[in-house]
Amino acid sequence: MSDSGTPGNHRRVIGGCRIVVVVLCVALIALIVAFAVVVSQMKEKLDSKSDSKSESCPGSSSRINLDPPDVLSPFHDLTPAEMFSVREFLYGQADLNLARPYKFDTNDSYIYTMELHVPNKEQTLNFLDKGRSAPAREANVIIFRGDLPEPEVQEYIVGPLPNPVSKNAQTPRPFRYRPLTTAEIVRAMSKLHGEISKVGKILEESYGGTLGDCAENCLEFKSMSPMSPASSGEPMARKMWFWLTPVVEFWSLHPLDFLVLMDLTSSEADKYTIDKVYYGGQIFKSLEDLLRAYETGSVTKTKIAFPTKDKKLYSTLNRRGTLFPEEPLLPPTEFEPSGKRYSVDGRHIKHMGWDFDVRMSTTSGPQIFDIRYNNERIVYELSLQDIAIFYSADSPAQKFADYLDSLALVGPRARSLGSGADCPSHSTYLSADHAIEFLEQPYHVDRAFCVFEHNTGLPLRRHLSSSGTMFYEGLMDIVLTVRTIITVANYDYIFDFIFHQNGAIEVKVVSTGYILTSFRFPPEDDYGFRLRDHVTGNIHHHMFHFKTDMDIHGTKNRFEYIEIQPIKIDNTQWSVKDQAKYAQTKMVRHLVQSEKEAAMKYNFDKPKYLTFYNNSVLSSAGVPRAYRLYTRGISKQMVEEGTGQEPSISWARYQVAVTKYKEDETRSSSIYASYDAENPVVNFQSFIDDNETITDEDQVTWVTMGIHHIPHMEDIPVTPTVGLDLGFFLLPYNYFDEDPAMGSGDAIRIELSPNHGLNIFNYGKSGHKQCLPKQSTFINDVKEKPNILFNI
Secondary structure (H helix, E strand, O other): OOOOOOOOOOOOOOOOOOHHHHHHHHHHHHHHHHHHHHHHHHHHHHHHHOOOOOOOOOOOHHHEEOOOOOOOOOOOOOOHHHHHHHHHHHHOOHHHOEOOOOOOOOOOEEEEEEEEOOOOHHHHHHHHHHOOOOOOOOEEEEEEEOOOOOOEEEEEEEEOOOOOOEEEEOOOEEHHHOOOOHHHHHHHHHHHHHHHHHHHHHHHHHHOOEEOOOOOOEEEEEEEEEEOHHHHOOOOOOEEEEEEEEOOOOHHHOOOOEEEEEEOOOOOHHHOEEEEEEEOOEEEOOHHHHHHHHHHOOOOOOOOOOOOOOOOOOOOOOOOOOOOOOOOOOOOOOOOOOOOOEEEEOOEEEEOOEEEEEEEEOOOEEEEEEEEEOOEEEEEEEEEEEEEEEEOOOOHHHHOOEEEHHHHOOHHHEOOOOEOOOEOOOOEEEEEEEOOOOOOOOEEEEEEEEEEEEEEEEEEEEEEEOOOOEEEEEEEEEEEEEEEEEEEOOEEEEEEEEEOOOOOEEEEEEEEEOOOEEEOOHHHHHOEEEEEOOEEEEOEEEEEEEEEEEOOOOOOEEEEEEEEEEEEEEOOOOOOOOOOEEEEEEEEEEEEOEOOOOOEOOOOOOOEEEEEEEEEEEOOOOOEEEEEEEEOOOOOOOOOOOOOOHHHHHHHHOOEEEEEOOOOOOOOOOOOOOOOOOOOOOOHHHHHHOOOEOOOEOEEEEEEEEEEEOOOHHHOOOEOOOOOOEEEEEEEEOOOOOOHHHHOOOOEEEEEEOOOEEEEEOOOOOOOOOOOOOOOOHHHHHHHOOHHHHOO
16 A cells, blocks of 8 residues: 655745846855755765764774665665666667656556566575676566557566567466556545545534545545455455545544445446445445435444544554653663774674675565575575465454455555664664555655664673682673664564574564554454443454575475474383383474475474474584574464465465475565465465475575454554564574684673782673763754655
8 A cells, every 4th residue: 555655846936136246156056056956966875874973983894884885785786777778778678668657547557566676596506605696686677568459567677778679478367367556556645535526415414524635633544455356255256345534643643434335346447336335334335326325314323533633643653651760761772882893884884703695675675695604504585585474353444454455566565764762873774665556756665664772681691600710790682773664554564683692593573553443333252352432452463474595505406394202111110119101202303305294384283493404414413404484473373274375375374384495485475465366476385285305405485474363452552562573483403513703802701819819801892882872963963954764
């Protein structure tokens, strides 16, 4: 649901100059403006590196270079220049008949989006590891062909970049499967506004507001939910529920019982129709039917007051309630006393033995490539695949609100991050550029990622020995975090990729934001608690899918699970009882041979360690040097398999699945998944059903995390993150001969010797703080340049 703004035009008024010096005034103003632009651009570059300035930190600024390198890595996102060259090349292709942004309608041919086409893995590894030629840089372009007699979605691989000369057509997709488009939403809204005037009296009497031109008490269709053909039973249909809400902060906590189902199947917006209307707990075939029922009294009329707009309104995020602390004291703040200890070169990050590349996929969101520790590759790709959230309700809009967020493109939903709230003030910020259908220029997000070093406050290890050899040794778990926050309409999802000093990788997801609610009628009580007079917080299920392409000592890996089994052993040797038994557990190793066996639904009766290794690389003790997958986000998908929208998220059937790497199975979902349930464009179940052998093959591990959420009063106004974090870890498991964090200089060791007194080892660290903490400039920066936060 796109709520992106478009760039505004700012006017400057020139006055006070007499006619005889107009030319001189204009020239002087032009010089001032030019100087201001140069200064602004320089300031923006400096600001994007870190919110709390650290010019006095020796060597700190030299570690951060956010400009694209002269030679782009295979994983570097398309640059604005590359996007421009792709557009111009495609505009020159007569067979595509492309319309320019702002000049297209639903029945035109136009570029929906484009992004980097991640190159073939084998070619990329040959380049990275064997010094062979770099794979060609290419763009994956999605074009909506509403102009064809049988409209369709076309995809092309365009390249090589930066000067493309060819386009390679991919399999076309049904036009009705396409994600939400600006043109159809604008035209649908226009149709709605025109039609709803017929029932303006109902809206005003029922909700105390008006739709359309209004100075106050405005109503608007602020949300929508797709009605899949799997739900409507109409395989060729494309329908959408539109929800009427008051225009207040924040609309999702003020549900109304007025919903409209529109049929958007046609490529010609003039043929959009209203399919159903919901009001007062009843369904009507048309607005005319509703109006007749309302005027004859055959429908129970709704009568609620328009929300009072003030700072105490329960849905706002204005400070209120019992205020604390009693004095306006500043909270604790992290800073970097020795400056940056990590480096950023374009999108390549290095820290404490780690190095990797970061990118933001327009369609699916954050991705980390070529993750190495001490120059040994552990993960080739670690990436979000899709976000799904399935609601349940009696209300038809929420009943069918089974969202897959790729419907609205995940990458551009990573909006600018706020310093001191979203990320620590000492963070470095990475931008992202996206090709958006209604913009000729790339859509630039100034702060799509933040990168920061963080002291978790938890010891990574410690021990105090106070007898015999007396010593203390401890090390705080100081990590590097790469964070992005995806905001899709009402919900916000915080994604952290965390790199620990002991060789462990952590992926964490936390949900926050506003819940969706439905207008409370008694049948809604089966689907959630009543939170206000007319508000039900509906049960829903958040699900997240990740691709984890581990390459442990190369691409020929094995998947083995170690089952923890209960056993009873003979205990007559130690017990005075006859036939005595003793209960304990043992480990049993199982080498997983096939994809079906590797598709795992968690069974608490059979706990397992999931390990991945190259069988030809053993430790000095003769055991595989492995990594273990440990997940803390296990959640069972409760919708019956094969029903409704469930086939589009067949990945959610399994908490973990391991498949053989294939170039045509690089992603588990697609932007078409909200409408393709009867015949999924990407059918994850098919990855498993061919049941290929995975032993000593290049494997891909797919991880599903989720959480069921039944909203409660404390979720108002916004759901707090506490207790909602999900995560999985990639943990070294016999991979190293010992904890590699033994090499960390962040440790402290203290020895007490009867003969030599106290010995303290801080490994060269000085108590002198080379870089003192500085006050954050974020608020002033936003005042001067709101675009760094709001992407105006």
